[in-house]
Amino acid sequence: MNGPQVIHARNNWGLKLPSGKDQNPLPAAVEISPPEELTVLLKQSPGGISLPMVKVGQKVFKGQKIAGPARNTFGSFLHAPVSGTVTSIIEANDSAHIKRAIIIANDGLDTVHDDCTPISNPFQRSPRFIRKHIAEGGIVGLGGALFPAAIKLNPAPGIKTLLINGVECEPYINCDNQLLQQYPERVLSGTQLMLHVLGAEEAVIAIEQDMVHALISMQAATDALNDPRIRVVSVPDVYPAGGERQLIEIITGLQVPHGGLPADLGVICQNAGTAAAIDQWINSGEPLISRMVTVCGNATAAAQNFVVRIGTPIAAIVNALQATDVSRVIIGGSMMGVTADSTAEPISKASNCIILSSGDNFSPAPEEMPCIRCGDCVPVCPARINPQLLLESMSTNNTRQSEALGALDCIDCGCCDYVCPSGIDLTARFKIAKQTIWEQHLLAIRAERSQQRFADHEKRWLTASNEERETLDAQTAGFHDVQANSKSALDDMLKRLNSPTPDDGTLKDEPRKNDEADQ
Amino acid sequence: MSFLSSSPAPHQHSQRNVAQMMRDVLLAMFPVSLMLCWTYGWGVLLNILFAASCCWLLEAAALKIRGRNLQPWLTDGSAPLTGVLLALALPPLTPWWLIVIASLFAIVFAKHLYGGLGYNLFNPAMAGYAVLLISFPAYMAWWPDLSAGSSLNDTLHYFLYGTAAADALSGATPLDALQTGLKQMQTLPELVANGTLATAGSAEWVWINLAAIAGGLFLLMRRTITWQIPAGVILGLTLSALIAWIGDAAVNPSPWLQLVSGGTMIGVFFIATDPVSSASTPKGKLIYGAGIGLLTYVIRTWGAYPDGFAFAVLLMNLAVPLIDRYTRPTLYGQVQ
CATH class of the missing domain: 2.40.240 (Ribosomal Protein L25; Chain P)
Known part of the structure; x- marks a missing residue:
């Protein structure tokens, strides 16, 4: 039996954090019995909100699909975590922090839905079938990003390596550690299924070096399975080594190209929890409900x-x-x-x-002082941003510069915050910078589209007959009022010009109603 | 149950802060200050205490005038630190009004007119010192004769009135002696042989520099400073001195002599490493340091002043925005 391959740190970014994890073998995890009422959030994937497939008052069974992705979004299927009755569906986020959700009253019976059946001989099934089935099970990336697993498992040509991320680098979080210790065979089975779907050559299960018992149990299970495609590696216990792009850099020594995907390097990365969830669904018939x-x-x-x-x-x-x-x-x-x-x-x-x-679990950050430019934030940044320069560009509201300095590349890991002696909440500020930059991009796109529409209109007018010109003129009626600084006239006109164009929904001018109310 | 308090991530922080960093530097300067007092007497202690209080009071005044809160600025330790750095650069006997002028320039002009802590382009202590170097060159060149020694009484008298017995200030620093000697067409072996360097305290200054290194190592261990700037300065100065020394050892001081003469090591570890006015990227810090080393050599060798450290720091301060810009790490995924 060989031990796991040990990969040493080749980069100096990141932090050595006290892990706050128990270094003893973990006792088996038990289930917290489901309460009388459960709230299944409708947004559980970065792509978009899932649309309810059930009605208020409807009886649902455990594992039954209750919501599905809207067309052309990266949403995911959601399933009833218990059997019971849908008591309400919250359709809009309201001001009291209540989010869009389906609320189910638990009948306590856990009656399983008929769709929840295992797939027999999955390796005889086509990769396409398994991939589609993974989507049906509502499996998303359980590392925190919640990206639908099936979309990531779309085999692109040239995928060589499936990287299973068991690097739980953030302090306090211990759930993957538990999974790797308690259910290594589930993780392996899920890994084999994904290899089947991707047609990849090898799978690398990466575990942080201080997760000793996870490494031991995972290595033992891998040895027992004896699948030559799968190996376990131990990576340095640096935060945030478990970030997808950071882990790929540690394992391959290569960086995912800017604006590219891991697939560009022939790598697909999935969380160990995702692998276990895929096994649970394919082999036991339980969708992602816990x-x-x-x-x-x-x-x-x-x-x-x-x-x-x-x-x-x-x-x-x-x-x-x-x-x-x-x-x-x-x-x-x-x-x-x-x-x-x-x-x-x-x-x-x-x-x-x-x-x-209760009270203060964490000692507070030092009182905020101006940046003293010590530069401690520079070497720790895994995205290689100079946080100190980025902060400076933000103080002058120079969003173009902020973008050039990598504001959009920030992965929110918080390393710069952690080391800052001036106690500046850099991460929170960079999140705002990102927001601002995206909004400006959106505005730019919108302006470009308006300009295009105007140009098209002009062109149509010039080539139109007299009767057609009357119709076109009617569309731009009120244009001259705009010069009298009438915002409502401008809005009206824009609305008329906007309406014939099918919109993708993201650029709709929702606040217009309020504008009119202001008049 | 709902919660009102919500602080953004990360929730965990290293327990470092600005005041602690400043305290570390103050503490690290203890050995070298002691060694200077040991060598040059009461004047050094007087300078340190007076300059530190002066800077601290001026900081308070500047804050008041700018309508800022006195806290946390008065307890962050940055103003007294500027004072101590200034005092260590000054001759052991300096009349009080010169210290006031330098402190005023350091705290009010170099620091607060630029926006206070964190915003100053120039190292405040060196800006203050440079004003004295340029405006009062004679006072800055008068060093006490090491063999004569000076009593507390004489020191106080000079401090208060700026006058002293003629021979009390006939001394020189090793760098002074070097410059004067070389200008008089003496060679280095001759300067060593006739005891010029020894009289100027070349051996004492070795100890002073060693004490500064001890403090510097403490700061490196505490991670209050990073290795790049000290390494850069030492490398820059050593290499330029080495080339000249290999060329002609008779008229070019050895790298060793360059490193342990004058307050070189005080500059290396406590002045060049001032976070606010130095470069902030790892590569930039090396370049910034090397620039200081090189310029120090250039000014010492061809300049009118025996020591060029202060000017080298100020000139490199000017280059910091550029250095930071061009030594930015390449964003993840943009390598090649």
Whole structure:
């Protein structure tokens, strides 16, 4: 038996963080029994919101499809995590932080839906069939990005390597560690299925070197399986080595080209949890309706991993653990986690970790001072941004420069924040910079389209007959009022010009109603 | 249960802060200050205390005038640090009003007129020192005679009135002695043989520089400074000195002599490494340091001033925006 191949650090970016992880073998994870009411969020994938396929009052079974992706989006299928009744569907995000969701009252029976059947002999099935089936199971990237697995598994020519990401580098998060220790054969089976779909030559299962027991159990299971295509490697325990592009750089020594995809290097990267979820769906017939969640923080007795149904409100976990004095909840790890608005927020497919804090679990950042240009943020950045220069460009609202300095390349890892002696919340500010740049791009696209429409109109007018010109003139009636600075006239005209063009929905002028109300 | 408080990620931070960095540097300068006091007497201590208080009070005044809060700026330690750096650059006997002028220029002109901490283009201490070098060259050239020694009384008298017995200030630094000697067409072996360098305290200055290195190592260990700037300066100065020395060892001081004469190591570890006015990228820090080393050599060898460190730092300060721009790391995925 060979040990896992050890890959040494060749880059100096990132941070050596105290992992906050238990270095002993983890006890088996137990399930938190689903509560009486579950909230399945409709946006569980970066592409878009899934559309409900059920009605209020409808009876649903565990594993039944309740929502599906809108056409041409990267949305995903969602399934009922329990059997029961749909009590309400929240269609719009309202101001009280309630997000679009389907709410299901649990009947406690867990009656499984008929569609939930395993695929027999999956390796005899065509890759195309398996890939389509993976989409049906609502499998998305469980590393946090939630990108639909089936889309990533679309075999492009030249895919050589399937990279299974078991590098759980962010402090506090421990769910992949649990999965790799407790269910290595599930991860391997999912890996084999993905190799089948992709037709790739090899699979590399990457695990962080300080996840000792995950490495041991994964290596043992790989040896037992004896599939020459699959090997386990140990990578340096540097945060954020588990970032997709960072991990690819560590493993291959190559960088994914700017604006490109890992597939450009012949690599497809999937999270270890995704592999296990694919196995669960194909071989056991259970779609993605539960996930491993680490629950930790100073409001709990000890960090522990649980299997939790998607849609379980955090409050239910708090109750189940009898945690008291919870004053703040972070969904995710200590570096990238998001503070929850309330304990009513449910577990989604992305919720890898819940930090329950009472009082201050974390010591606060130092009081904010001006940047002293120490440059400590420069070498730690895995995206190779000079955060200090980017901050400077933001202070002058120079968005063009911000973009040139890599604002859009920021992966939100928080390394620069962590080391900043001036306590500047760089990551949060860079998120705003990204937003601003995207908005400006959108505006530019919109302006270009308007200009094009105007030019087209002119062209039509010049080549039109007299009667046709009357119709065209009617379309631009009021144009001269614009010169009298009438915003409403301009809006009206734009609306008329906009309406015949099929829009992709992203550029619609939603706030116009309000503008009219202002008049 | 809903929560009102929400702070953005990351939630975890290293426990470093600006005030702690400044305190580290102040602490690191302790050995070299002690060694200077040991060599040159009370004047050094007086300079340090007076300059630090002066800078601190001027910082308070500048903040007040600018309508800023006094906190946290008065406790961040940056103003006293400027004062101490200035004091270490000055001759051990300096009349008080010169220190006031230098502090005023450092804190008010070089720092606050540029926007205060974090915004100054020039190293404040060196800007203040350069004003004295240019405006009061005679005072800056008068060093106490090491063999004579000076009592606390004499020191105080000079500090207050700027006058002293004629022979009390007949001393020179090794760099002074070198420059004067070489100008008088003496060779280095002759300067060593006739004891000119020894009288100027060449041996004492070795110890002073070693004490500065000790402080510098402490800062490197604490990660308050990075290795690139010190390495750059030492490399720049050593290489340029080495080339000349190999060419003609009789008239060109050895790299070793360059490194341990004058406050070179104080400059290397405490002045060139000032974060605000130096380059911020790893590569840029090396270039910035090397530039200081090279310019120091050039000014020492061909300039009118015996030591060129202050001017070298100020000139390289000017180049920092450019260096930072051209040494930006290549964004991930844009390599090639």
